[in-house]
Amino acid sequence: MRFVTVIFVYALAVAGALIGTRLAEVPKISRKVLAASGALLIAISLFWVLPEVAAHYGWLVAVLWVAAGFALLWVVDHFVYPICPACSHTHDHDGCSTPLHGFAAPLLIAIGLHSFLDGWALAASQEGPDFVRLVFLLGIALHKLPEGLALGAIVRASMASHWKSLLACMAAEAMTIVGGVAAFGVAASIGASWVGILLAGAAGTFIYLGYHAIESELRRRGVKESSQGV
Numbered sequence: 001m002r003f004v005t006v007i008f009v010y011a012l013a014v015a016g017a018l019i020g021t022r023l024a025e026v027p028k029i030s031r032k033v034l035a036a037s038g039a040l041l042i043a044i045s046l047f048w049v050l051p052e053v054a055a056h057y058g059w060l061v062a063v064l065w066v067a068a069g070f071a072l073l074w075v076v077d078h079f080v081y082p083i084c085p086a087c088s089h090t091h092d093h094d095g096c097s098t099p100l101h102g103f104a105a106p107l108l109i110a111i112g113l114h115s116f117l118d119g120w121a122l123a124a125s126q127e128g129p130d131f132v133r134l135v136f137l138l139g140i141a142l143h144k145l146p147e148g149l150a151l152g153a154i155v156r157a158s159m160a161s162h163w164k165s166l167l168a169c170m171a172a173e174a175m176t177i178v179g180g181v182a183a184f185g186v187a188a189s190i191g192a193s194w195v196g197i198l199l200a201g202a203a204g205t206f207i208y209l210g211y212h213a214i215e216s217e218l219r220r221r222g223v224k225e226s227s228q229g230v
Contacts, residue, residue: 006119007177009122009141012144013169014148017169017170020148022162040142040143045210062200107151119175119179120180122136122137122180124198
C-alpha cells in the first residue's frame with residue numbers, strides 16, 4: 001500500500017500534462033500555483049520534517065543532512081542541468097518561427113531527474129510517522145499537478161504531435177515511480193537509523209525546489225515590472 005502514494009502523484013502529473021498539452025495558456029497559471037506550492041514545500045520541510053528528524057537524531061545531524069540535500073540539488077542545478085525548467089522557463093519565444101524550438105529533449109531529461117527525486121523523497125517519507133507521510137504527500141501532490149500542466153504545455157509547443165508530446169511527458173514523469181522503487185529498495189536494505197537521514201536529505205531537496213519556484217516567479221515579476229516602467 002505504501003507504493004500507492006507514488007502511483008498517485010505520478011497520475012496527478014500525467015493528468016496535468018494531459019491538460020497542459022491542450023491548453024497553451026496554462027503555464028501562466030501554473031507558475032503562480034508552483035510558487036505557492038514552493039512555499040508549502042519549504043514550510044513542510046522546516047516546520048514538520050526537520051523537527052521530526054531532530055527529535056530522533058538531534059538538531060545538528062538533522063540540519064547537516066537537510067543542508068546536504070539542499071547543496072546536492074544546488075550543485076546539480078548549477079553545474080549539471082537545470083532541475084526544474086518547467087518552473088523557471090523564462091525565454092520569450094514569441095518571435096521564434098517555431099514555438100519553443102529544440103526545447104523538448106533537455107526539458108524532458110531535466111523533468112525526469114526532478115521526478116526521480118520526487119519519487120525518492122515520497123518513498124523515503126513512508127518510513128516516517130503518519131503525519132510526516134501525510135505532509136510529504138501533500139507537498140509533492142500540490143507540486144506535481146501544476147508541474148504537469150507547465151510540462152505538457154511547453155513540450156506540446158516544441159513537438160508537432162499531440163500524442164507524441166503526451167507520451168514523452170508520461171515517460172519523463174514515470175521517473176517518479178523509478179525513484180520510488182529505488183528508495184524503497186534502499187530502505188529495505190539499510191538500517192532504520194539511515195531512513196531518517198534519507199528523510200532529512202529529501203527535506204533539503206524540498207527546500208531547494210520550493211525556493212527555486214518562488215525565486216523564479218519573483219524574478220519574472222521583477223523583469224515584467226521593469227519592462228513596464230521603461
